[in-house]
C-alpha cells in the first residue's frame with residue numbers, strides 16, 4: 001500500500017529512508033538531508049551517479065534506522081523511466097532484505113522536461129510494480145511484498161496530489177493482473193479456465209461481460225476461431241467486456257489475441273522456446289486488464305469495449321490441416337498456409353464480429369503475433385501498424401510516457417499481394433520470407449471493412465521476459481495495460 005506523508009524527513013520514524021540524489025544539483029530542500037548528501041558526496045564511493053548507493057546508520061538528527069542515498073545521475077538527463085527503475089530497485093532490495101517499511105523522499109524539483117507530478121507518479125509506479133511477487137507455485141513463500149511504502153512530499157504537493165497514489169495503485173494493479181494471467185502455466189489456463197478467471201475479475205469490479213461458448217460460436221459461424229481451436233481438447237470462447245460511461249460519445253474497440261498455448265498446431269513448433277508459448281494470450285490479458293482498470297479509474301470520455309477470442313492451438317487428429325480452407329465470420333474464405341499463423345485467424349473473426357456489433361469509432365488490436373516483429377524490433381519494443389498516422393502517433397507517444405515502447409512500422413499496400421490464394425479469398429501465410437510482421441498486420445487490415453481508424457500492436461517481444469528487470473519479475477510483463485490506459489486518458 002502506498003501512503004503520502006508530509007512530515008519533516010528527519011522526523012520520519014521508519015526502518016529505511018530512501019533519498020534520491022542527483023549528481024549535479026540539490027534536489028532536496030531539507031537542510032539535514034542536504035548536509036548528509038554533501039558529506040556523502042565527499043566520499044569516493046558516492047557521487048550521485050546512476051547506480052551509486054550509500055547507506056548511513058544511526059544518523060544524528062534523523063529518526064529513521066537507516067538512510068539510503070541513491071544516485072540518479074545528472075538532473076538534465078533525468079527521465080520518468082530512470083525514476084521508475086530507481087524506486088523499483090530499492091523496493092526489490094527491501095523485499096530481499098526483509099525490511100518492514102520504507103519511505104522514499106520525493107525530490108523537490110519541477111523542471112520543464114519532467115514536471116513534479118510526472119516525477120512523483122514515476123516513483124510510485126516503479127515502487128508499486130516492483131512490489132509484486134508471483135510465487136503461487138512455490139510451496140515455501142520466501143519473500144513477501146512490502147506492506148507499506150510511504151512517500152514524503154511537502155504539504156502543498158501532498159494536498160495537490162492526494163488522489164494520485166490510489167490511481168497509480170489501480171493502474172499498476174492492472175499491469176500486475178495481466179502479468180499473472182500471462183505467467184500462469186497453460187495447464188492452469190485452458191481456455192475455459194482463463195475465461196472463468198477473467199469473468200471473476202470483471203464481476204469483482206462490476207464490469208459487464210458476455211461470453212460466447214463453442215455452441216454459440218458454431219451457430220454464428222466463427223469459422224476461423226473454431227478452426228484454430230479444433231485440435232485442442234479445450235473448448236474456445238469469445239469474451240466481450242465493456243466500460244460504458246454515461247455520456248461517452250465515442251467507442252474504442254480493443255481486441256486481444258488469447259491463445260492460451262501455441263504449439264503451432266499441425267505445423268508444430270520446434271522445442272526452442274516452446275514452453276514460453278503460454279504467453280500467447282498476453283494481448284487478451286492486456287485488453288481484459290485495461291477494460292477493468294479503465295472502469296476502476298472511472299475514465300469518463302469513452303466507451304471501451306474489449307473483445308477476446310480465447311483458444312488453444314494444438315496438433316491432433318481433429319486439428320485443422322495446412323492447406324485447409326475455412327470460412328471466417330464475415331464470409332471471407334481463408335486458405336490455411338500454416339497452422340502456426342493462428343493469431344491472425346482468431347483476430348480476424350473477433351474483429352469482424354465486434355465491428356458489426358459495436359460500431360466502434362477506433363479499433364486497436366494487441367497481440368503476440370509474429371516472431372518476425374522480434375527480429376525487427378527486438379524484445380523490448382512493440383510494433384505499431386496503422387492506416388491512420390494520427391492514431392499510430394498517439395500510441396507511440398503513450399509508449400514514450402509509459403516506457404512501454406512502440407515503434408511505427410509500415411503497411412505497404414502492395415505487400416498484400418503476398419497473401420493471395422489461388423483457392424480462397426486470402427491466405428494466412430505470405431509467399432515471402434521477409435516482412436512477416438508487416439504481412440500479418442496487412443492480413444488483419446483486410447478484415448477492417450469499414451473506414452475507421454485501426455491500429456495493430458505486435459507485442460511478441462515485450463509481452464514476456466526471461467530475466468527480471470528493475471521493476472518486473474521474470475515472466476509476463478503486463479505490457480499494454482499502462483500503454484493503452486495512457487492512450488485512453490489522453491484521447
Ligand code: BES
Pocket residue numbers: 262280338340341342343368369370371372429430436460461
Ligand atoms: N505466437 C506466435 C508468435 C510469437 C513468436 C510470439 C515468438 C512470441 C514469441 C505466432 O502465432 C506464430 O507462431 N507466428 C509465426 C507466423 C508464421 C508461421 C507465418 C511466426 O512468427 O513464426
Ligand code: ZN
Pocket residue numbers: 262264339340341342343
Ligand atoms: Zn503460432
Ligand code: ZN
Pocket residue numbers: 259262280340342343368369
Ligand atoms: Zn501464436
